Amino acid sequence: MDLVTIFSYFGTWTIGSLTAIDLIAATTNAFNGALLARRKDHYRHWTVVGIVLIAILGGIGGGVARDVLLNDIPAALTNPWYLILSTLAAIVALRIAFTTGQKFREGLFQFMTAFALPWYAIIGAQKALNAGLPVIAVVLIGIIGPTAGRYFIDITAGVPPKHFIKGEWFVGTAALASVLYVALYALGVQFYAATLITFLVAFGVRLLALFRGWEEPEPPDTPDDLLAGGKPRPLLGDAIREELNPEEK
Amino acid sequence: MDLVTIFSYFGTWTIGSLTAIDLIAATTNAFNGALLARRKDHYRHWTVVGIVLIAILGGIGGGVARDVLLNDIPAALTNPWYLILSTLAAIVALRIAFTTGQKFREGLFQFMTAFALPWYAIIGAQKALNAGLPVIAVVLIGIIGPTAGRYFIDITAGVPPKHFIKGEWFVGTAALASVLYVALYALGVQFYAATLITFLVAFGVRLLALFRGWEEPEPPDTPDDLLAGGKPRPLLGDAIREELNPEEK
Amino acid sequence: MDLVTIFSYFGTWTIGSLTAIDLIAATTNAFNGALLARRKDHYRHWTVVGIVLIAILGGIGGGVARDVLLNDIPAALTNPWYLILSTLAAIVALRIAFTTGQKFREGLFQFMTAFALPWYAIIGAQKALNAGLPVIAVVLIGIIGPTAGRYFIDITAGVPPKHFIKGEWFVGTAALASVLYVALYALGVQFYAATLITFLVAFGVRLLALFRGWEEPEPPDTPDDLLAGGKPRPLLGDAIREELNPEEK
Numbered sequence: 001m002d003l004v005t006i007f008s009y010f011g012t013w014t015i016g017s018l019t020a021i022d023l024i025a026a027t028t029n030a031f032n033g034a035l036l037a038r039r040k041d042h043y044r045h046w047t048v049v050g051i052v053l054i055a056i057l058g059g060i061g062g063g064v065a066r067d068v069l070l071n072d073i074p075a076a077l078t079n080p081w082y083l084i085l086s087t088l089a090a091i092v093a094l095r096i097a098f099t100t101g102q103k104f105r106e107g108l109f110q111f112m113t114a115f116a117l118p119w120y121a122i123i124g125a126q127k128a129l130n131a132g133l134p135v136i137a138v139v140l141i142g143i144i145g146p147t148a149g150r151y152f153i154d155i156t157a158g159v160p161p162k163h164f165i166k167g168e169w170f171v172g173t174a175a176l177a178s179v180l181y182v183a184l185y186a187l188g189v190q191f192y193a194a195t196l197i198t199f200l201v202a203f204g205v206r207l208l209a210l211f212r213g214w215e216e217p218e219p220p221d222t223p224d225d226l227l228a229g230g231k232p233r234p235l236l237g238d239a240i241r242e243e244l245n246p247e248e249k
Numbered sequence: 250m251d252l253v254t255i256f257s258y259f260g261t262w263t264i265g266s267l268t269a270i271d272l273i274a275a276t277t278n279a280f281n282g283a284l285l286a287r288r289k290d291h292y293r294h295w296t297v298v299g300i301v302l303i304a305i306l307g308g309i310g311g312g313v314a315r316d317v318l319l320n321d322i323p324a325a326l327t328n329p330w331y332l333i334l335s336t337l338a339a340i341v342a343l344r345i346a347f348t349t350g351q352k353f354r355e356g357l358f359q360f361m362t363a364f365a366l367p368w369y370a371i372i373g374a375q376k377a378l379n380a381g382l383p384v385i386a387v388v389l390i391g392i393i394g395p396t397a398g399r400y401f402i403d404i405t406a407g408v409p410p411k412h413f414i415k416g417e418w419f420v421g422t423a424a425l426a427s428v429l430y431v432a433l434y435a436l437g438v439q440f441y442a443a444t445l446i447t448f449l450v451a452f453g454v455r456l457l458a459l460f461r462g463w464e465e466p467e468p469p470d471t472p473d474d475l476l477a478g479g480k481p482r483p484l485l486g487d488a489i490r491e492e493l494n495p496e497e498k
Numbered sequence: 499m500d501l502v503t504i505f506s507y508f509g510t511w512t513i514g515s516l517t518a519i520d521l522i523a524a525t526t527n528a529f530n531g532a533l534l535a536r537r538k539d540h541y542r543h544w545t546v547v548g549i550v551l552i553a554i555l556g557g558i559g560g561g562v563a564r565d566v567l568l569n570d571i572p573a574a575l576t577n578p579w580y581l582i583l584s585t586l587a588a589i590v591a592l593r594i595a596f597t598t599g600q601k602f603r604e605g606l607f608q609f610m611t612a613f614a615l616p617w618y619a620i621i622g623a624q625k626a627l628n629a630g631l632p633v634i635a636v637v638l639i640g641i642i643g644p645t646a647g648r649y650f651i652d653i654t655a656g657v658p659p660k661h662f663i664k665g666e667w668f669v670g671t672a673a674l675a676s677v678l679y680v681a682l683y684a685l686g687v688q689f690y691a692a693t694l695i696t697f698l699v700a701f702g703v704r705l706l707a708l709f710r711g712w713e714e715p716e717p718p719d720t721p722d723d724l725l726a727g728g729k730p731r732p733l734l735g736d737a738i739r740e741e742l743n744p745e746e747k
Contacts, residue, residue: 038717047714049669050662056638064567069313071322073569073629077639080632098719131322134329140305141326156659161405164299171298216296219287221347318562320571380571383578389554390575410654413548420547465545468536470596 021195022123023081026059028116029149030086032109033058034093036150039104042157048094054153055090056083061149066124066141070131107240110210117170118202120146121177122195126185135182142178143171168209172216177202210236270444271372272330275308277365278398279335281358282307283342285399288353291406297343303402304339305332310398315373315390319380356489359459366419367451369395370426371444375434384431391427392420417458421465426451459485519693520621521579524557526614527647528584530607531556532591534648537602540655546592552651553588554581559647564622564639568629605738608708615668616700618644619675620693624683633680640676641669666707670714675700708734 034055037046046054060076060083067074076082097104124145128138147163147170154161163171177198184194208214213235234242283304286295295303309325309332316323325331346353373394377387396412396419403410412420426447433443457463462484483491532553534540544552558574558581565572574580595602622643626636645661645668652659661669675696682692706712711733732740 044658044663045716046662047664047716049714051717053662053669068317068566069323069326071320071569073631074567077567077626077631077635080634083634083638094717098717128326133322133326136329136332137326140332155404155653156662158407158656158658160293160407164295164302164405165293166296171302216298218294218296219300219343219347317566318572318575320569377575382571382575385578385581386575389581404653407656409542409656413544413551413654414542415545420551465547467543467545468549468592468596 017191018123018126019075019079019081021119022063022075023085025116025119025123025146026063026076026082027085027089028112029062029120029146030055030059031089031093032112032116033149033153034090035097035104035109035112036153037157038097039106039109041159042153044157051094052087052090054156055093056086057152057156058149059086059089061152062120062124062145062147065148066127066145069141069144070127105243106234107236107243110236110239111207114203114206114210117146117173117206118177118199121174121202122181122198125178125181126191129182129185138182139175139178142181143174146174146177147171166215166218169206169214169216173202173206173209176205207236266440267372267375268324268328268330270368271312271324272334274365274368274372274395275312275325275331276334276338277361278311278369278395279304279308280338280342281361281365282398282402283339284346284353284358284361285402286406287346288355288358290408291402293406300343301336301339303405304342305335306401306405307398308335308338310401311369311373311394311396314397315376315394318390318393319376354492355483356485356492359485359488360456363452363455363459366395366422366455367426367448370423370451371430371447374427374430375440378431378434387431388424388427391430392423395423395426396420415464415467418455418463418465422451422455422458425454456485515689516621516624517573517577517579519617520561520573521583523614523617523621523644524561524574524580525583525587526610527560527618527644528553528557529587529591530611530614531647531651532588533595533602533607533610534651535655536595537604537607539657540651542655549592550585550588552654553591554584555650555654556647557584557587559650560618560622560643560645563646564625564643567639567642568625603741604732605734605741608734608737609705612701612704612708615644615671615704616675616697619672619700620679620696623676623679624689627680627683636680637673637676640679641672644672644675645669664713664716667704667712667714671700671704671707674703705734 034051036042036058037051037054060074063076063082064074067076121142125138125142128141133141150170151161151163180201181194181198184197189197283300285291285307286300286303309323312325312331313323316325370391374387374391377390382390399419400410400412418425429450430443430447433446438446532549534556535544535549535552558572561574561580562572565574619640623636623640626639631639648668649659649661667674678699679692679696682695687695
């Protein structure tokens with residue numbers, strides 16, 4: 001086998017606009033995954049290899065689930081950038097933790113998850129539209145893209161997945177982004193404009209939910225002995241403040 | 250984009266007989282999932298969104314796993330009725346719990362799971378036969394269809410999946426239904442007749458197992474310190490009696 | 499329907515060299531799965547049916563995940579030998595436990611997992627090369643093949659998956675085998691030679707890791723309160739010695 005053939009194994013390196021957005025989503029989610037792995041409730045004595053794997057799981061998990069459901073070979077396998085960037089993101093996250101001495105940065109983490117979510121929702125919805133799925137399935141794929149990676153991480157760490165419990169409208173924001181994007185698409189709005197509008201709205205709503213502690217409701221008839229206990233999670237504002245002044249803690 | 254194109258996004262609404270049976274299975278399983286989410290051993294402070302998601306997971310999970318394994322786009326994505334009916338089933342289950350004041354109804358739940366199981370087994374076996382799989386794989390797909398949704402719910406709630414522990418021949422009944430359906434198919438029995446016979450036999454066996462507490466055996470050499478502890482699960486008869494007379498509890 | 503048609507349902511029984519290696523991997527992993535199910539940290543009062551299912555999950559799980567990602571119908575479904583041999587392996591494992599009176603044999607188990615790993619890595623890498631994936635994705639598929647089955651078992655038993663925690667270079671050895679195989683392939687080494695070299699190197703490295711207790715490192719900055727506690731896992735040498743002289747225990 002000659003060198004040209006070998007080089008062809010390294011796959012396609014060109015990146016279209018859909019792929020660019022997908023890569024932003026995967027890389028950000030991988031970074032978040034590596035941070036999340038070291039949050040106390042998720043920490044299970046992971047090795048360095050384990051943390052990189054968790055980052056990859058979080059980074060490409062949503063996109064792989066989406067593509068498998070759409071019956072495609074996952075983009076994360078045909079294009080090498082997904083795995084390269086996810087691995088690099090994990091290394092950066094490990095370095096940040098090492099250099100700052102803060103194992104888990106709640107503020108940085110929350111901000112980045114809010115940032116990551118809309119991209120995957122947009123690309124999921126667009127891919128599902130391309131596949132000719134009915135609207136309700138388009139919205140479901142738009143939810144799976146940004147959230148499935150987190151599902152795999154939570155399951156791996158053995159904690160109840162964030163999608164099903166209070167998580168500042170985690171799934172709700174993904175649904176909102178998908179519905180909004182489909183509406184703009186149906187109205188004939190141009191791709192970049194629809195993407196930008198969807199990103200800004202969903203990112204804004206999620207940040208508001210994080211700062212204000214908005215939550216999806218529990219069923220009204222939940223009996224008292226099943227009511228959520230424990231202390232509430234810190235609002236994003238407090239988390240950032242604490243992160244900037246760690247010594248106050 | 251014109252209105253006709255937009256409407257086409259809503260997908261195919263026609264329902265064949267295979268799809269009808271698949272929808273019965275999905276809807277019943279979604280209803281059961283929403284009930285199960287609120288059983289004490291599965292409850293993890295789910296939000297309303299979370300309970301609807303669990304219902305969808307339970308409703309379409311088995312069918313999606315089956316179709317992914319058969320390398321098709323899942324029927325639950327191409328036909329909008331799956332997601333619509335699963336969501337409605339979740340809402341009905343939430344309403345029933347709210348209006349009766351009983352968060353979890355063991356009797357209703359057990360009865361409905363027994364009812365739901367054969368449909369998914371039949372459709373799974375038929376689809377696997379259509380794909381030309383060998384008999385042993387047809388039976389496996391016939392087991393995966395009715396049980397994979399429960400696997401996802403149990404994993405999400407962090408409890409040992411019912412398939413692997415005592416569960417009144419949960420997997421065994423799915424295997425029985427699949428084997429029976431394949432046998433009838435090989436004998437040339439007409440589709441509706443084969444479906445009806447398989448349903449009646451599997452539903453009957455499962456109800457008997459539930460009423461009588463029949464269980465798949467544990468290995469004969471299980472050491473004493475590994476033997477199952479805890480109190481046995483209530484028989485279906487007792488559960489129904491308690492449900493009809495909640496004040497006696 | 500005539501008998502010929504019915505017989506055709508039993509699928510293809512011919513076995514090529516790729517399939518033979520894949521079957522070795524599946525059968526060994528199924529055997530290991532049935533043993534693992536009865537290790538104390540994994541035991542959850544499984545029934546006999548449950549243990550057979552866990553063996554099947556461990557046996558074909560990696561291959562099914564690999565094939566689904568490569569967008570093929572899983573080989574474990576189109577070829578009946580996978581399910582037949584996995585089921586037989588589970589029965590043999592149950593018999594061994596019963597006749598020796600040792601529910602879980604750490605030495606046998608570790609030795610067999612080391613043996614099983616390279617085969618699945620080789621076949622995964624080769625299949626991914628055939629699919630034309632970039633090298634980094636070939637290595638990922640080469641890792642998923644031998645390790646995904648264990649992931650499903652660990653998730654089912656509710657323990658942190660071995661991939662992410664200390665496990666004597668479990669994932670690392672799979673990565674090594676994949677990289678080595680791809681390198682030999684790129685160098686034009688013939689299939690059987692490449693397979694043999696990869697098997698010997700990966701099996702040797704894994705045995706060494708098991709005997710010497712080599713581990714993937716934890717992040718250097720892991721805070722003391724997050725450090726792994728508990729007693730270390732026994733080295734393979736000690737496990738074998740104890741297994742051969744159970745009365746000394």
